Amino acid sequence: MDIHIKRLAAKLAPACLALIVVANYAIADFSDEALQRAVDEAYAEFKDDQRGENADYIPILAEVPSDLFAVVIATRDGKLFTAGDIEYRFSIQSVSKPFTAALIMNQQSPEVIREKIGVEPTGMPFNSKLALAVYEQRSVNPLVNAGAIAAVSLVEANDEAQRWELIHRNIEGFAGSELAILDEVFESEYSSASSNRGIANILFNDNRLYADPEESLRVYTMQCSIGVNTRDLAVMGATLANGGENPITGERMLAAEDVPELLAIMATAGFYDESGEWMFSAGLPAKTGVGGGIVAVVPGKFAIAAFAPRLDEAGNSVRAMEAIRHISSALGVGVFGANSYD
Ligand code: GLN
Secondary structure, eight states, X not given: XXXXXXXXXXXXXXXXXXXXXXXXXXXXXXXXXXXXXHHHHHHHHHTTOXXXXXXOSSGGGGGSOTTOOEEEEEETTSOEEEEESTTOOEEOGGGGHHHHHHHHHHHSOHHHHHHHTOOOOOSSOTTOSHHHHHSOSSOOOTTSHHHHHHHHHHSOOSSHHHHXXXXXXXXXHHHTSOOOBOHHHHHHHHTTOHHHHHHHHHHHHTTOOOSOHHHHHHHHHHHHTBEEOHHHHHHHHHHHHTTTBOTTTOOBOSOGGGXXXXXXXXXXXXXXGGHHHHHHHHOSOEEEOTTSEEEEEETTTEEEEEEOSOBOTTSOBXXXXXXXXXXXXXXXXXXXXXXXXX
């Protein structure tokens, strides 16, 4: 190609790209009908998908009825679009992790997360001890177990009761509702927590835990045992979509300028060793939990939450992932542009 034409093309390319992006959003339909339709379609399409297995390393999770399924969109102005078993309460598990990271950003700063926990995806399973050995310094990130236990230990509190109170209250504030611990889940998980206890002790030994190891483990396990329904998760996500202010209660939960850092960690590490696959196919910052819940954030617009107990090998809910991917693609809201996954 003639060099002048090449130069001209190079100059015009950014403008063309901008036009495509603008056009993309201009034709996007975020009407109430379109959002409800996307939720209904995702629900119908994956309702009968039986792939995956309930988590069973926490014994009680194996008993949750496997066919439960719910899908919810919560918008930044507080509207809800729902399908399925939206009232069912399940344990929040790792979906809690970014919200405790947000609490540390509030109390201290995003920088403290980078310095004292790390923001690097491990590329390894959520409970990996190998990751701790490999990345000795900036060991992990707040979304794997090690980093999440470290995050609990980093919360500034005078004692265990206050540590729990701050963490619990923070998650309630994001959800805009009162949330109780599921006692059976806590008992089951805390009495079988030797792997996480090992992680807490390794961190403590490496000066990467900032409170008593057993206290940190116990409060972390309580955090993971909080009962939520799919609507709660959606509102938690919508609070992030709304720049840190809960759209239902109006309570500010995170400074608007800290939201991008939190979403960046969710985008790179929210699905552990499946984080790349997730961003490739769904294009949204999100967080999963072994209870079967997932919440994804469309910044500035809305959140999509889904719940289904059966998990894949990485510990991520099969149908919840499928439903959110479907909605992301149907509404064209991937953060890098519309994803064509189906
Ligand atoms: N509480 C669970 C654990 O520590 C959380 C794991 C998860 O949801 N991925 O193993």
